[in-house]
Amino acid sequence: MTARTDPWSPTPTRILRVRRETRDTFTVELEGQNRAFEPGQFNMLYLFGIGEVPVSISGDPGNPDVLVHTIRAVGTTTLAMKRQAKRGSALGVRGPFGSAWPVRAAEGDDLLIMAGGLGLAPLRPVMYHALRHRQRFGRVTLLYGARSPEDLLFRSEHGRWARKDCVVEVTVDRAGPNWVGRVGVVPALVDVTPLDPARTTAMLCGPEVMMRFSVRTLEARGLAHERIFVSMERSMKCAVGFCGHCQFGPTFVCKDGPVLRLDRIARLFGKREI
Amino acid sequence: MENEGVVLSREGFAALLRALREDGYRLVGPTVRDGAIVYDTIGGIADLPEGWTEVQERGRYRLERRTDRALFGFAVGPESFKRSFFAPTVSLWRARRKDGSFVVLDRAAEMPRVALIGARACDLHAIAIQDRVLLEGPAVDPSYAARRRGAFVVALNCGTAGGTCFCVSMGTGPKAASGFDLALTELFDGEDHRFLVQVASPEGAAILARVPHGEAQKTDLEAAERVVQNTASQMGRSLDTTGIKELLYRNLDHPRWDDVADRCLACANCTLVCPTCFCSTVEDVTDLDGEHAERVQRWDSCFTLDHSYVHGGSVRPSTKSRYRQWLTHKLASWIDQFGTSGCVGCGRCVTWCPVGIDITEEVAAIRSTEKG
Ligand SMILES: Cc1cc2nc3c(=O)[nH]c(=O)nc-3n(C[C@H](O)[C@H](O)[C@H](O)COP(=O)(O)OP(=O)(O)OC[C@H]3O[C@@H](n4cnc5c(N)ncnc54)[C@H](O)[C@@H]3O)c2cc1C
Ligand code: SF4
Ligand code: SF4
Numbered sequence: 001m002t003a004r005t006d007p008w009s010p011t012p013t014r015i016l017r018v019r020r021e022t023r024d025t026f027t028v029e030l031e032g033q034n035r036a037f038e039p040g041q042f043n044m045l046y047l048f049g050i051g052e053v054p055v056s057i058s059g060d061p062g063n064p065d066v067l068v069h070t071i072r073a074v075g076t077t078t079l080a081m082k083r084q085a086k087r088g089s090a091l092g093v094r095g096p097f098g099s100a101w102p103v104r105a106a107e108g109d110d111l112l113i114m115a116g117g118l119g120l121a122p123l124r125p126v127m128y129h130a131l132r133h134r135q136r137f138g139r140v141t142l143l144y145g146a147r148s149p150e151d152l153l154f155r156s157e158h159g160r161w162a163r164k165d166c167v168v169e170v171t172v173d174r175a176g177p178n179w180v181g182r183v184g185v186v187p188a189l190v191d192v193t194p195l196d197p198a199r200t201t202a203m204l205c206g207p208e209v210m211m212r213f214s215v216r217t218l219e220a221r222g223l224a225h226e227r228i229f230v231s232m233e234r235s236m237k238c239a240v241g242f243c244g245h246c247q248f249g250p251t252f253v254c255k256d257g258p259v260l261r262l263d264r265i266a267r268l269f270g271k272r273e274i
Numbered sequence: 275m276e277n278e279g280v281v282l283s284r285e286g287f288a289a290l291l292r293a294l295r296e297d298g299y300r301l302v303g304p305t306v307r308d309g310a311i312v313y314d315t316i317g318g319i320a321d322l323p324e325g326w327t328e329v330q331e332r333g334r335y336r337l338e339r340r341t342d343r344a345l346f347g348f349a350v351g352p353e354s355f356k357r358s359f360f361a362p363t364v365s366l367w368r369a370r371r372k373d374g375s376f377v378v379l380d381r382a383a384e385m386p387r388v389a390l391i392g393a394r395a396c397d398l399h400a401i402a403i404q405d406r407v408l409l410e411g412p413a414v415d416p417s418y419a420a421r422r423r424g425a426f427v428v429a430l431n432c433g434t435a436g437g438t439c440f441c442v443s444m445g446t447g448p449k450a451a452s453g454f455d456l457a458l459t460e461l462f463d464g465e466d467h468r469f470l471v472q473v474a475s476p477e478g479a480a481i482l483a484r485v486p487h488g489e490a491q492k493t494d495l496e497a498a499e500r501v502v503q504n505t506a507s508q509m510g511r512s513l514d515t516t517g518i519k520e521l522l523y524r525n526l527d528h529p530r531w532d533d534v535a536d537r538c539l540a541c542a543n544c545t546l547v548c549p550t551c552f553c554s555t556v557e558d559v560t561d562l563d564g565e566h567a568e569r570v571q572r573w574d575s576c577f578t579l580d581h582s583y584v585h586g587g588s589v590r591p592s593t594k595s596r597y598r599q600w601l602t603h604k605l606a607s608w609i610d611q612f613g614t615s616g617c618v619g620c621g622r623c624v625t626w627c628p629v630g631i632d633i634t635e636e637v638a639a640i641r642s643t644e645k646g
Contacts, residue, residue, distance in 0.1 A: 008415075049564060090375035242407065242554065243553060245574075249602075255412060
């Protein structure tokens with residue numbers, strides 16, 4: 001059995017650059033090695049001897065030279081990655097895995113992109129894709145929220161996106177006196193957004209409470225479940241359907257997801273402890 | 275290839291096991307150890323549980339003497355053949371640091387071929403189910419594939435049903451239907467002890483040709499048929515599977531889950547003995563100087579808190595949600611995932627639950643008290 005056919009075996013991949021995003025979040029750019037990916041997919045990233053974790057690809061699907069991941073340091077592996085990941089060192093990569101945001105099926109539609117916190121990372125490839133092919137879509141709207149202004153990701157890009165005919169609405173849970181933007185939760189931004197339920201595709205990623213409340217406001221505006229896509233997060237050890245950890249009812253989040261069409265999981269979505 | 279119609283004497287059966295060993299197979303079959311019949315490496319028929327049977331009830335298992343010299347006069351012990359292919363601990367790969375990066379060292383994937391001796395119909399269905407998960411999905415598990423490849427299977431049509439068996443309800447037994455090279459039915463005629471053999475593969479026919487055997491008589495075939503019919507009529511349990519997926523999907527909030535959660539210890543025994551449970555976890559380790567790393571895979575269970583752990587806590591913190599996950603996965607979502615039930619009716623989870631929780635009774639309770 002060679003390393004290439006073994007789905008468990010990580011490919012050592014050089015780090016080209018590490019960039020600090022916020023106090024706990026950083027972005028790692030790895031050699032692309034011509035790994036094509038679809039917006040919404042993820043890789044398993046392995047830090048030598050420490051551990052392996054699923055991380056979404058946050059880079060540009062149109063640029064296969066770099067493989068970009070934005071990571072929040074929260075526990076054993078990700079904290080060690082924050083300390084040890086440096087230009088010239090390496091991470092193990094397995095992937096890309098999982099389902100993608102429906103960027104092709106949504107052509108001709110308005111895109112409503114809703115992200116909470118780190119949820120913007122797996123949605124940034126959609127922004128890159130939509131802005132590169134801007135004429136293929138109607139209105140493109142990003143509703144993004146974070147805990148505080150300091151936690152906002154990719155701030156320098158928001159202006160660039162807005163200049164390319166995209167509406168970017170940003171909100172924070174709480175802020176100091178210097179913040180002139182909105183304070184509040186992401187679902188509330190739906191109320192200030194024009195929405196045509198007949199031609200909108202919504203893509204949601206963030207904490208499950210944020211997605212739950214966002215779905216409710218979208219339902220209230222008449223958006224059908226077939227037009228709402230969510231990205232789920234579950235424990236995963238293998239990413240190919242062996243380990244059983246990521247099950248959400250009949251769904252294996254690793255291979256059937258992480259991007260799931262809401263009508264397919266509506267029976268369980270928002271139910272506790274599934 | 276020979277058809278249904280070969281008879282092996284006890285000596286002929288012993289010769290069959292010898293022939294398999296000569297061909298390089300490691301024989302894995304039932305043997306008595308620590309008061310239970312387990313599957314382990316065996317040398318020949320002397321290691322089989324001759325003259326033993328067991329009494330099984332919820333939370334109870336006891337070996338007992340039989341009055342005859344049957345080699346397979348029992349139902350199923352705590353272990354299935356699961357560990358022969360899906361090993362409890364596997365080294366997935368090793369790696370060594372190199373120039374700020376690392377290299378993954380190829381591991382030897384050649385495994386000695388195994389011959390399963392006395393595999394029951396339920397366990398053969400369980401193997402087919404694990405094949406679907408680990409071999410036939412979008413990805414192939416190399417370690418499972420290496421162990422599974424080239425395995426020889428001697429099935430055994432059950433002559434005794436255990437007190438917790440319900441394969442008839444699950445449509446999986448007691449007669450082996452597929453997944454074997456040879457299938458045996460153990461027959462007694464006074465002191466005459468012999469096996470009717472059904473040949474199902476060229477490999478099976480080839481090996482049988484090398485051991486002394488005889489033609490089966492019509493009476494042998496009839497006797498073998500009576501054996502399985504008799505076993506089918508002795509099932510210790512039954513489970514009504516009518517619309518079971520919808521039943522369970524409809525009842526995720528049934529009060530019975532609270533009731534069973536009060537009894538369940540979340541000890542994970544049921545998942546360890548279950549021949550279809552396939553959950554695993556991994557552990558990344560290094561040697562002392564940090565130059566070599568290894569990833570080890572181990573059996574895991576949905577009854578542990580870690581199983582659903584994501585940063586901030588477990589998705590299923592309560593025992594209720596974990597029991598519900600286990601049972602609804604086995605009997606409902608498995609059907610959506612893999613096209614069959616995840617339960618083959620072997621009864622092991624019932625026998626080996628320390629507090630005697632019975633999957634058939636839990637489903638029956640939900641069915642009989644469903645609202646609306
Ligand atoms: C499909 C998917 C995409 C993800 N994308 C990103 C991303 O782009 N950026 C990012 O920072 N994080 C992402 N995560 C979450 C990230 O995987 C976890 O933060 C990470 O596993 C935490 O590991 P740890 O060892 O640092 O933390 P610990 O708390 O020490 O975790 C111990 C173990 O629990 C498991 N675990 C803990 N938290 C999670 C979690 N949230 N999800 C899955 N398993 C977990 C892991 O197996 C981990 O090894 C994603 C998760 C999934 C499932
Ligand atoms: S759920 Fe219980 S009865 Fe069914 S296959 Fe597993 S151990 Fe056997
Ligand atoms: S059902 Fe029984 S065997 Fe399974 S976890 Fe609960 S107490 Fe243990």
